[in-house]
Amino acid sequence: MAKHIVFFVHxxxxxxxxxxxxxxxxxxxxxxxxDAFRGANFDDLIDPVPVVYDNLIETWRQKMSADFTAFRAAxxxxxxxxxxxxxxxxxxQLDKIEGWIGxxxxxxxxxxxxxxxxxxxxxxxxxAIDVSVSRQxxxxxxxxxxxxxxxxxxxxxxxxxxxxxxxxxxxxxxGQPPLNVSETRPRAIMMVANVSRVLQRExxxxxxSRVQPGPLSAKRMCGFYLNVRHRLDPITYPMxxxxxxxxxxxxxxxxxxxxxxxxxxxLNPDEIFKVHDFDHYLKNPRVHVxxxxxxxxxxxxxxxxxxxxxxxFDAAVQSSNLDLARKRLEAKLPAPSANWQAIIDVIKKLxx
Amino acid sequence: xxxxxVCALWLVSLRALGADCGIDQQADANAHVTKxxxxxxxxxxxxxxxxxxxxxxxxxxEIEPALPPTRTTEEVLIVRDSASGWIRDIGVxxxxxxxxxDSDWLPVVELMRSRLAEAKLQVDTFDATVExxxxxxxDLDYFDGALDLKAPIRRSCGVATxxxxxxxxxxxxxxxxxxxxxxxxxxxxxxxRRLVPIYHEVVALDEKWDYYFEKGRSQYLxxxxxxxALYRRKLESNELAPxxxxxxxxxxxxxxxxxxxxxxxxxxxxxxxxxxxVGYNRLWSQGSVLRDLPLGISAIATVSLNEQGDRLGWGAxxxxxxxxxxxxxxxxxGTGKKTTWLVSVDLGALLLKVDEExxxxxxxSSE
Numbered sequence: 235m236a237k238h239i240v241f242f243v244h245x246x247x248x249x250x251x252x253x254x255x256x257x258x259x260x261x262x263x264x265x266x267x268x269d270a271f272r273g274a275n276f277d278d279l280i281d282p283v284p285v286v287y288d289n290l291i292e293t294w295r296q297k298m299s300a301d302f303t304a305f306r307a308a309x310x311x312x313x314x315x316x317x318x319x320x321x322x323x324x325x326x327q328l329d330k331i332e333g334w335i336g337x338x339x340x341x342x343x344x345x346x347x348x349x350x351x352x353x354x355x356x357x358x359x360x361x362a363i364d365v366s367v368s369r370q371x372x373x374x375x376x377x378x379x380x381x382x383x384x385x386x387x388x389x390x391x392x393x394x395x396x397x398x399x400x401x402x403x404x405x406x407x408x409g410q411p412p413l414n415v416s417e418t419r420p421r422a423i424m425m426v427a428n429v430s431r432v433l434q435r436e437x438x439x440x441x442x443s444r445v446q447p448g449p450l451s452a453k454r455m456c457g458f459y460l461n462v463r464h465r466l467d468p469i470t471y472p473m474x475x476x477x478x479x480x481x482x483x484x485x486x487x488x489x490x491x492x493x494x495x496x497x498x499x500x501l502n503p504d505e506i507f508k509v510h511d512f513d514h515y516l517k518n519p520r521v522h523v524x525x526x527x528x529x530x531x532x533x534x535x536x537x538x539x540x541x542x543x544x545x546x547f548d549a550a551v552q553s554s555n556l557d558l559a560r561k562r563l564e565a566k567l568p569a570p571s572a573n574w575q576a577i578i579d580v581i582k583k584l585x586x
Numbered sequence: 587x588x589x590x591x592v593c594a595l596w597l598v599s600l601r602a603l604g605a606d607c608g609i610d611q612q613a614d615a616n617a618h619v620t621k622x623x624x625x626x627x628x629x630x631x632x633x634x635x636x637x638x639x640x641x642x643x644x645x646x647x648e649i650e651p652a653l654p655p656t657r658t659t660e661e662v663l664i665v666r667d668s669a670s671g672w673i674r675d676i677g678v679x680x681x682x683x684x685x686x687x688d689s690d691w692l693p694v695v696e697l698m699r700s701r702l703a704e705a706k707l708q709v710d711t712f713d714a715t716v717e718x719x720x721x722x723x724x725d726l727d728y729f730d731g732a733l734d735l736k737a738p739i740r741r742s743c744g745v746a747t748x749x750x751x752x753x754x755x756x757x758x759x760x761x762x763x764x765x766x767x768x769x770x771x772x773x774x775x776x777x778x779r780r781l782v783p784i785y786h787e788v789v790a791l792d793e794k795w796d797y798y799f800e801k802g803r804s805q806y807l808x809x810x811x812x813x814x815a816l817y818r819r820k821l822e823s824n825e826l827a828p829x830x831x832x833x834x835x836x837x838x839x840x841x842x843x844x845x846x847x848x849x850x851x852x853x854x855x856x857x858x859x860x861x862x863x864v865g866y867n868r869l870w871s872q873g874s875v876l877r878d879l880p881l882g883i884s885a886i887a888t889v890s891l892n893e894q895g896d897r898l899g900w901g902a903x904x905x906x907x908x909x910x911x912x913x914x915x916x917x918x919x920g921t922g923k924k925t926t927w928l929v930s931v932d933l934g935a936l937l938l939k940v941d942e943e944x945x946x947x948x949x950x951s952s953e
Binding site for chain 1 (some may be wrong): 616619620623624627628629630634635636649650652715716717718719720722723724725726730731736769770773774775776777778780781782783784785787788789791792795798799800804805806807810811813814815817818822823824825826827829830838839840841842856857858859860861889890891892
């Protein structure tokens with residue numbers, strides 16, 4: 235039976251083709267909480283597709299690392315082995331260079347922060363990733379056997395989703411005009427921990443690109459754009475995606491564009507970095523209900539039910555530990571006027 | 587009266603087939619809306635996998651088989667002809683199911699018929715845009731909301747027990763049934779006519795990028811920046827594009843095996859650290875007899891930190907097929923200038939040729 239395809243596009247760090255499973259499990263677990271879905275099988279309706287692109291970055295890093303390792307070994311091997319002092323000095327300098335260029339063992343900051351820098355500023359990397367993501371989306375869609383398709387991006391993945399879709403729908407390929415939204419388009423684009431604006435390219439600004447919600451008659455890219463930014467997630471603060479009257483006043487007034495700002499904390503004060511986690515976001519009904527409504531119809535989760543679920547969720551998270559977690563996060567919030575470099579600083583601070 | 591009996595019989599028949607798709611009388615109009623939407627969107631009773639009607643079962647079964655990965659034009663045209671037949675059958679069926687609608691439903695039915703005719707034209711016309719996205723079921727609406735079933739259901743079911751409610755709900759489910767079937771057919775045509783060809787083009791691009799990063803020469807960050815800066819114009823067009831035809835090489839540390847000319851012992855070779863100062867590696871070229879042969883060249887410096895002679899030697903290397911590099915360099919080794927011949931096959935594997943004991947001793951001594 236045809237299903238709703240949901241593409242999951244990951245963010246920074248190492249990910250494999252199971253990265254989406256914690257978030258998917260959250261959606262699966264909450265699905266049956268709603269009257270309209272009781273008795274329905276989530277897996278009969280949703281076809282989840284993880285989209286993975288960090289293999290490209292890892293391939294580049296490993297090849298480069300191999301060359302530097304060979305250089306280092308040959309350099310050291312050519313030295314007098316009895317001159318321990320000189321060997322130690324050269325080794326230490328090589329260690330520093332190795333760390334800076336990312337040729338050594340990947341540490342957290344390098345694997346996370348450098349993903350952001352590489353995608354944003356190195357056009358060869360970003361184009362390769364955009365092409366790979368486009369391929370993975372088309373690979374699934376080409377069967378034609380689907381009801382709708384939607385894309386969920388997380389963190390850096392929100393920038394990737396934006397750029398890949400913008401390019402895919404603007405590219406005329408050999409003998410084929412660009413894809414047209416009236417042919418097929420994402421039902422919903424959900425940008426979780428949306429950093430697409432702070433990482434936007436000079437050539438395509440997120441508020442002016444093709445990636446906008448609204449009616450097909452206006453050639454809008456998607457039916458629903460769900461912009462999700464946790465109020466205490468510092469990574470979403472620099473240059474926030476927070477437009478007014480976007481993409482136009484009439485669409486802004488509808489549910490086609492929704493700015494969702496959860497503030498729950500389902501974490502220990504010692505693990506405040508989890509505020510940015512994909513599954514942490516999805517737990518809140520304020521996040522997953524708009525997505526379910528976009529896929530299945532808003533009428534299936536009426537407002538009274540939505541209110542009741544929110545109230546129940548909020549009541550369940552009261553804890554004295556949360557004040558400490560909240561204070562720690564508030565202390566790390568950068569200014570909205572900060573730029574992409576603040577994201578790198580925040581990544582380091584969240585893990586310290 | 588006759589319509590009421592038909593609707594009642596229809597509801598009974600649905601119950602007989604399976605309670606899952608039955609629509610009992612609901613408490614109020616909104617409940618009817620929710621019920622129809624739920625059965626459509628969640629249970630898939632109308633035009634989807636759980637639809638037991640002969641029309642749906644036949645068309646969904648006929649749509650199912652996918653064409654082989656390599657399609658001929660003839661095969662694509664066969665799909666188009668089949669799709670034309672399916673749309674025709676759906677149209678005939680809908681005309682029968684929607685005969686003599688109530689006044690509340692007449693505009694909806696007429697819009698549906700008009701859109702069905704457009705869909706058939708799109709399928710029949712080879713280059714026409716197949717507007718499958720308009721046929722996606724939203725919040726019990728189609729065509730960007732232009733056909734909204736909620737309002738007429740609410741009007742028909744103002745009194746939940748009225749005959750108009752049962753007939754209205756029955757008609758709504760028929761609209762969804764036929765709408766979903768049209769959507770499935772258009773998606774099939776769209777996939778063969780557009781998505782598959784576009785997919786193949788994007789695959790070709792992706793394979794080139796895979797080649798660039800996996801098979802091409804490695805790049806350090808500054809080389810990536812340089813080559814990216816030269817490539818930036820393509821990125822600014824905001825289109826998917828292939829990689830550059832080649833790679834500039836700049837201050838690239840690596841290693842090679844060196845053979846010193848005139849040495850007596852064939853075992854007297856060693857690894858030498860090199861830095862490719864500047865160079866270019868061509869990956870592809872059009873219209874050249876050598877187009878399938880990646881070739882590159884670099885000016886290099888060899889680096890020796892032992893006490894004898896100059897620390898740097900100077901030379902050049904040629905890179906063949908991204909795998910082999912051969913070159914030569916001259917360095918004053920303390921007793922005069924010597925030419926060394928350099929070979930590199932797999933620079934990563936070269937690490938394994940260095941004395942493991944030396945490497946470990948050096949590492950431990952620096953801790």
